[in-house]
Amino acid sequence: MLKRISTIMLLGVLLTTGITMVPASAAKDFQFAEVTVDELQAGYAAKKYTAEQVVQDYLDRIDTYESNYNAFTAMNPDALALARDYDRRLAAGEKQGPLAGIPIVIKEAVDMAGFPSTMGWKPLDPSSGGIKLIPEKDAPVVARLKAAGAIIIGRTNIPAFSSDGTRASTSWAGDTYNAVDRSLVPGASSSGTATSVSGNFAVLGIAEETGGSIQNPAAAQALVGIKPTFGLVPNVGVVPLGGSTRDVVGAHGRTVHDAALMLDAIAGYTPEDPKTVASIGNMPVDGYTSKMNDFELKGKRIGLYGPGWRNQPLTKETQALYERAVKELEAQGATVVADPFAGSGFAAFVKAAGSVGIESVVYDMDQYLKRLGPSAAIHSVNELIAKTGQTPDVLARYPDALKNPSAFPDLTNFTKVRKEYLRIMNAVMDRNDLDALIFPQMFKETPKLANKTENIGATTVSEINIAGVPLVTVPAGYYASGSPFELAIIGKMWSEADILGMAYDYEQATHYRKTPTLVKAAS
Incomplete structure (x- = not known):
């Protein structure tokens, strides 16, 4: 297995878009396709399989497909040993963490002790002669996931310095490919995490966002993505773009419930990151799954996308998909409010203010x-x-x-702009008695990877990033081409449990996500 892992790392660097492919089913030969946290842990408890068997199956799957998707920058050679240790502790009746035995992946930008931090940048890639930059300790989110019992499979590809919201082309490792359709951009900068989770290389993954890097790849690959309130999850030990202002660490999952379990594991105060003191008193006592039920949308008032938010029309097919989603929200008992930002001056203010917050990047x-x-x-x-x-x-x-x-x-200008963002957003939501905003995450289809100049058409970047408010993406169908369509559910600061509950209700009523059919390179 270690030999196969090394092969994977080398193949990730050698990929090209012109590779010959042969089709293979994503689910036929892999018994854990689309498995959830609860299902996997129930199987452990019932002794249907061991964690060592599960992890080996995931590694075998990665070995089959990674050369055609390039999701990873490094594999964890200790993954099987960690799985065996979990099996031992389970057999001994020891208390287990909430993510015990769950295979996960970590975005390359997040520090893991003993693994190179390459930042996606070739001069820091030791495999091509770059400087080997090894952190001495884990980022707090990694330490928390290890404490929760999760088994880290590997580290996932990013564009250089995470500074692209569409593709990983600038990575020293080359492009990552979309698990839904290799011809589409994967979304970025959490490209490899999205491909790993969507392609069933892992159950859950750590993503991170400054300007769309959680939500864009989630929407491009039919995933649930959680972009949390700024300050809820520690972002120290993460390669920054706006560490003092905008950067947030969140989750990618195939279901709302699973993604919320990962948020439970990583959220909250740590003295390592003083910004997280703001989370004290703002986290749900019963966790981020506490409002997940089949009637959470009933009676909720939902604000819809319109020119008051952003003067960017939806494409014809996006509009049709969005209108269908609105009807589905209403069928679940929600009341919708058309363009609640009309007359608020929000769109004009956003345009005038520009993108702020990255000015802290050097510090x-x-x-x-x-x-x-x-x-x-x-x-x-x-x-x-x-x-x-x-x-x-x-x-x-x-x-x-x-x-x-x-x-x-x-940061005087940044704080002034964030204050005005929040003033307008809170005023609009209060005036219209809104529980959330629900928009299409993109105003158009996911672009083709071959088109190097077209970017993802997100509707909420960088509005929510500057404001620091939470957002959850949830699958809401597919375009005629097969490209995923997703909703973005936005709430006030610290409202993660509320919007996750709404996302869960919608997900359970619609079940739009389809298991991607992966393809492998011809031998």
């Missing part, structure tokens, strides 16, 4: 590098530039900040 990167520890090869932005001989584009945009990377940036 945030400096802090991130310091956290890697004394034994790491690089400890500061200045060292990063000196040792690689390059200034990454994401940093070069802020030449003044580069003069003193350790100086905290002036």
